[in-house]
Amino acid sequence: MIExxxxxxxxxxxxxxxxxxxxxxxxxxxxxxxxxxHAAPPGARLRVxxxxxxxxLIGIAPLYNEPRRSGVSRxxxxxxxxxxxxxxxxxxGREVEVMTEVxxxxxxxxxxxxxxxxxxxxxxxxxxxxxxxxxxxxxxxELLRDIARPAPAVDLGARTYExxxxxxxxxxxxxxxxxxxxxxxxxxxxxxxxxxxxxxRDIESFIRLHHSRWQGRGGSGVLTNAVERMLPAVASGLLxxxxxxxxxLEIEQRAxxxxxxxxxxxxxxxxxxxxDEAWSAQQPSLQVLIAAIEDAWARGDRRVDLxxxxxxxxxxxxxxxxxxxxxxxxxxxxxxxxxxxxxxPRLAKRALLSRIPNDxxxxxxxxxxxxxxxxx
Numbered sequence: 538m539i540e541x542x543x544x545x546x547x548x549x550x551x552x553x554x555x556x557x558x559x560x561x562x563x564x565x566x567x568x569x570x571x572x573x574x575h576a577a578p579p580g581a582r583l584r585v586x587x588x589x590x591x592x593x594l595i596g597i598a599p600l601y602n603e604p605r606r607s608g609v610s611r612x613x614x615x616x617x618x619x620x621x622x623x624x625x626x627x628x629x630g631r632e633v634e635v636m637t638e639v640x641x642x643x644x645x646x647x648x649x650x651x652x653x654x655x656x657x658x659x660x661x662x663x664x665x666x667x668x669x670x671x672x673x674x675x676x677x678x679e680l681l682r683d684i685a686r687p688a689p690a691v692d693l694g695a696r697t698y699e700x701x702x703x704x705x706x707x708x709x710x711x712x713x714x715x716x717x718x719x720x721x722x723x724x725x726x727x728x729x730x731x732x733x734x735x736x737x738r739d740i741e742s743f744i745r746l747h748h749s750r751w752q753g754r755g756g757s758g759v760l761t762n763a764v765e766r767m768l769p770a771v772a773s774g775l776l777x778x779x780x781x782x783x784x785x786l787e788i789e790q791r792a793x794x795x796x797x798x799x800x801x802x803x804x805x806x807x808x809x810x811x812x813d814e815a816w817s818a819q820q821p822s823l824q825v826l827i828a829a830i831e832d833a834w835a836r837g838d839r840r841v842d843l844x845x846x847x848x849x850x851x852x853x854x855x856x857x858x859x860x861x862x863x864x865x866x867x868x869x870x871x872x873x874x875x876x877x878x879x880x881x882p883r884l885a886k887r888a889l890l891s892r893i894p895n896d897x898x899x900x901x902x903x904x905x906x907x908x909x910x911x912x913x
Contacts, residue, residue: 538642539585545570548587551594555626560802560839563622567774568799569599569615575770576619576763578603584612584646588627588638596627596635602648609876610648614656619764620808621657621688621845621861625664636667644673644868651872652880657686657845657861668866678868681880683887685862689855691830691841698834701856709853713827716819723788727828730783736772739783742792743768747811759809775799779836784825786812794821798829803839805829823850830854 539545545552549566556565563569573583581601588596599615614623627635643650655665669680691701702710730739744765751757775781780801786794796810807829812821826843833841843851845861852858867876 538646539587540583542570542574542583545583545585548594548597552597552599552626555594555597555628557802558629559626560804561622561624561626562780562799562801562804562806563616563620564599564624564626565775565780565799565801566599567778567780568620568771569623571767571770571774572616572619572764573601575767576616576761577601580604585615586639586642588635595631596625596639598625598639598643599623600643600653602646602650604648605879607875607879609872609879610651612643612646612650612653617654617656619759622659622806622842623656624658624662632664632667636664637671640668640671641673649870649872650868651870651876653866653868655862655864655866657688657863659688660685660860660862665864665866672868674869676869678866681865681867681884683863683865683884685860686845687847687858688845688861689843689847689851689858691833691843691855692857693834693839693841698831701830701834704856705853712820713823717824720786720788720819720821720824725786725788725793727825728785728787729832730772730776730781730785733773733776736776736781736783737769739785739792739795740768740772742785743783743795743797743809743811745811746792746795746813747809749813750811757809771799782829782832784829784832786821786825786828788816794825796822796825796829798841800833800838803837804842805833805838805840806842807844823853826850826854 545566549570552566556562581603584600584602586598586600587594600612601615603611603613605611614625617623625635625639643653653668658665665680669678672678693701730736744760747757747760772781772783780799782798782800782805784796784798785792793816794810794812797808798805799808800806807826810822810825830841843855865880867873867880
């Protein structure tokens with residue numbers, strides 16, 4: 538069990554190798570450690586399980602502990618809920634050994650794990666069930682499902698960018714080309730952040746455009762001041778590796794659309810973006826996303842994950858969809874009763890919403906409050 542950043546830093550490169558091999562951009566230490574240093578919740582305690590053998594690091598479960606006023610001791614993976622698809626890593630072929638050791642350590646962790654929150658995990662991943670099955674003691678923890686969301690993606694595969702674009706509707710292609718021509722006439726240019734000198738300026742534009750986009754919609758639920766402060770450190774760790782991909786669309790040297798992707802092992806994950814509403818007629822976000830997808834093909838990447846959420850613009854680009862689940866692992870320890878009491882209102886609300894007709898859901902949501910992307 539590692540409880541301080543200094544010890545984790547000695548594992549940074551081996552840890553990153555595991556993330557690249559697993560094609561998990563948001564499980565890299567170059568993303569998770571800046572989040573911990575700049576955006577971790579007040580009072581949170583680092584609790585990272587590392588698993589090694591004589592060859593080095595073979596697995597890691599990067600968690601933090603966040604005690605609650607209710608007395609429930611909650612564990613969550615680093616950078617959640619600011620990023621999805623967080624979780625453990627294991628060297629290929631060593632998954633069972635790693636999860637067995639992770640469970641052994643977590644079963645005796647201090648403070649005890651009353652609740653482990655799993656944010657936005659792909660339905661195809663086996664490790665949540667492995668956590669449940671391999672937990673030490675006589676009774677297996679409960680694995681409680683909360684919400685599910687789609688995550689559209691573009692599978693690059695053996696096709697070319699031209700093949701992908703040709704498979705889109707004629708109307709979509711004509712719209713994009715027509716709007717692109719208008720932008721070109723206005724002197725628009727697409728730019729990928731390439732060095733530290735440009736990253737500061739581009740990150741500032743990204744923050745401004747994201748908040749501008751969400752200002753009239755209740756504000757951003759992800760890009761807090763603390764999360765903003767982590768981005769230069771993320772750029773510092775990933776820019777030289779070609780894995781911090783911040784795309785900016787400019788007109789007359791002013792950014793009108795900006796979108797950030799994080800990459801690892803051929804997987805390119807879209808995180809957040811924003812655009813100037815004054816240019817919405819030209820659909821600048823779609824234009825930047827298409828440019829990023831074309832670039833991914835040119836680099837030989839395998840997949841572009843468009844992030845959790847079933848927004849219409851994502852489906853216009855995607856050719857596959859996976860489901861992401863938010864779940865709770867509840868061990869049968871001394872805090873089991875308190876944990877179930879704390880979770881009951883949320884799970885009861887979700888169960889109610891799943892059973893009522895679709896045309897009544899909006900009215901019920903207004904009364905109960907809209908669900909969020911993870912436990913609050």
